[in-house]
Amino acid sequence: VKIIIRIFDAESLSTSNALFTPCLLQLFGNGTAVLRKSDDDRAPQARFFPPLQEPMLLPGTFKNKVAFITGGGTGLGKGMTFTLSSLGAECVIASRNLDVLKATAEEISSQTGNKVHPVQCNVRDPDSVKATVDQMVNDVGLPDVVINNAAGNFISPSERLSANAWKAITDTVLNGTAYITLDIGKRLIAAQKGAAFLCITTIYADSGSGFVMPSASAKAGVEALCKSLVAEWGRYGLRFNIIQPGPIKTKGAFSRLDPTGKFEKLMIERIPVGRLGTVGEIANLAAYLCSDYASWVSGATIKIDGGEYSFMAGEFNSLSLVTKEQWDVMEAIIRQTKGS
Numbered sequence: 422v423k424i425i426i427r428i429f430d431a432e433s434l435s436t437s438n439a440l441f442t443p444c445l446l447q448l449f450g451n452g453t454a455v456l457r458k459s460d461d462d463r464a465p466q467a468r469f470f471p472p473l474q475e476p477m478l479l480p481g482t483f484k485n486k487v488a489f490i491t492g493g494g495t496g497l498g499k500g501m502t503f504t505l506s507s508l509g510a511e512c513v514i515a516s517r518n519l520d521v522l523k524a525t526a527e528e529i530s531s532q533t534g535n536k537v538h539p540v541q542c543n544v545r546d547p548d549s550v551k552a553t554v555d556q557m558v559n560d561v562g563l564p565d566v567v568i569n570n571a572a573g574n575f576i577s578p579s580e581r582l583s584a585n586a587w588k589a590i591t592d593t594v595l596n597g598t599a600y601i602t603l604d605i606g607k608r609l610i611a612a613q614k615g616a617a618f619l620c621i622t623t624i625y626a627d628s629g630s631g632f633v634m635p636s637a638s639a640k641a642g643v644e645a646l647c648k649s650l651v652a653e654w655g656r657y658g659l660r661f662n663i664i665q666p667g668p669i670k671t672k673g674a675f676s677r678l679d680p681t682g683k684f685e686k687l688m689i690e691r692i693p694v695g696r697l698g699t700v701g702e703i704a705n706l707a708a709y710l711c712s713d714y715a716s717w718v719s720g721a722t723i724k725i726d727g728g729e730y731s732f733m734a735g736e737f738n739s740l741s742l743v744t745k746e747q748w749d750v751m752e753a754i755i756r757q758t759k760g761s
């Protein structure tokens with residue numbers, strides 16, 4: 422019994438449970454300015470799971486197609502734009518920072534040879550969304566692919582959030598997705614043109630999550646929006662799918678969700694594949710779901726997280742830390758037990 426107590430007292434300090442111990446206090450001891458690369462950013466088993474990042478679909482899969490990607494200037498949006506553009510799409514990328522969009526558009530089109538159009542857009546503002554869609558229609562026509570990827574998020578105890586903090590996140594994630602989808606959807610229906618919509622949510626859209634409550638609420642709303650339209654707008658030639666990514670190391674996410682760089686190791690310890698995901702892996706899944714190879718896929722919600730969600734959900738999963746010798750002791754104790 423003493424051994425078991427020692428196992429769960431000592432080893433829990435080095436697991437994700439450490440978040441619930443006084444160790445948490447140490448995480449912020451070094452200040453919050455540095456977004457540092459971890460010294461040890463892979464577990465040994467990651468060697469079995471190499472990330473293949475190059476576009477996997479056939480060249481020309483998106484030839485003569487127009488793809489509209491919100492938040493396409495950075496992170497996952499930039500990666501999805503690169504992959505779609507490599508496969509022949511003419512892409513329109515939209516977000517608030519026009520300089521970033523222009524730089525990304527130039528970088529991608531110079532590599533793929535296909536046009537990428539940067540358009541300034543604040544998805545929180547329906548008038549800005551309308552102006553953006555007007556410009557897209559004028560420049561390249563209505564899209565075949567719409568990716569709702571723009572988002573805002575930061576970690577914070579909910580009791581520290583102002584009404585405006587809640588509004589900043591939910592306006593971007595939920596209302597932004599609604600404004601984009603309604604504006605483009607209505608025009609597609611009027612024009613009798615089909616399209617594939619994709620929403621990027623997150624693994625905690627199902628479970629909720631403390632410390633990112635507005636994001637969790639808004640992402641759950643985005644999923645309800647998509648699933649509702651699967652049923653309602655299929656008859657117009659529109660299909661809707663959802664990708665729930667686990668952690669991918671983008672500057673936008675990690676600077677706001679792991680500001681000290683101390684959570685990364687804890688995350689990797691709870692990802693069965695032993696590493697973070699990569700932008701290219703998300704981009705390949707997104708390209709498949711938005712391509713005609715996935716014409717019969719509508720209403721799918723796909724987790725791509727190296728098994729993290731399943732690991733966190735299972736009551737006993739942290740027992741993977743128990744050693745063979747410790748199992749020998751515990752098995753002996755269990756076998757000696759008679760009756761109830």
Ligand SMILES: CCCCC/C=C\C/C=C\C/C=C\C=C\C(=O)SCCNC(=O)CCNC(=O)[C@H](O)C(C)(C)COP(=O)(O)OP(=O)(O)OC[C@H]1O[C@@H](n2cnc3c(N)ncnc32)[C@H](O)[C@@H]1OP(=O)(O)O
Binds near residue numbers: 583623668669688
């Ligand atoms: C166990 C540990 C796990 C670690 C996990 C690590 C990695 C990730 C793993 C999984 C990720 C899963 C999901 C990820 C989801 C994402 O969405 S990541 C994408 C993140 N990208 C972005 O957020 C980009 C865009 N963000 C922004 O523009 C800004 O960050 C912001 C969302 C704040 C909006 O900016 P802006 O419009 O300029 O707003 P304001 O600065 O005016 O702020 C609005 C109100 O919000 C308050 N506020 C801002 N920051 C904080 C904070 N840190 N804490 C509390 N409150 C904050 C601000 O004060 C304003 O309110 P008031 O007007 O003052 O009332």
Ligand SMILES: NC(=O)C1=CN([C@@H]2O[C@H](COP(=O)(O)OP(=O)(O)OC[C@H]3O[C@@H](n4cnc5c(N)ncnc54)[C@H](OP(=O)(O)O)[C@@H]3O)[C@@H](O)[C@H]2O)C=CC1
Binds near residue numbers: 672
């Ligand atoms: N990285 C990760 O670990 C995970 C990310 N995700 C999701 O992936 C998506 C991309 O995130 P990621 O690439 O990591 O982070 P980024 O911060 O790089 O991407 C967010 C994008 O949204 C744009 N954006 C934010 N607010 C607005 C707005 N009001 N109007 C228009 N565009 C806006 C930003 O551009 P700008 O500032 O120019 O407006 C930025 O390009 C998000 O939906 C996120 O929730 C989900 C799970 C995990």
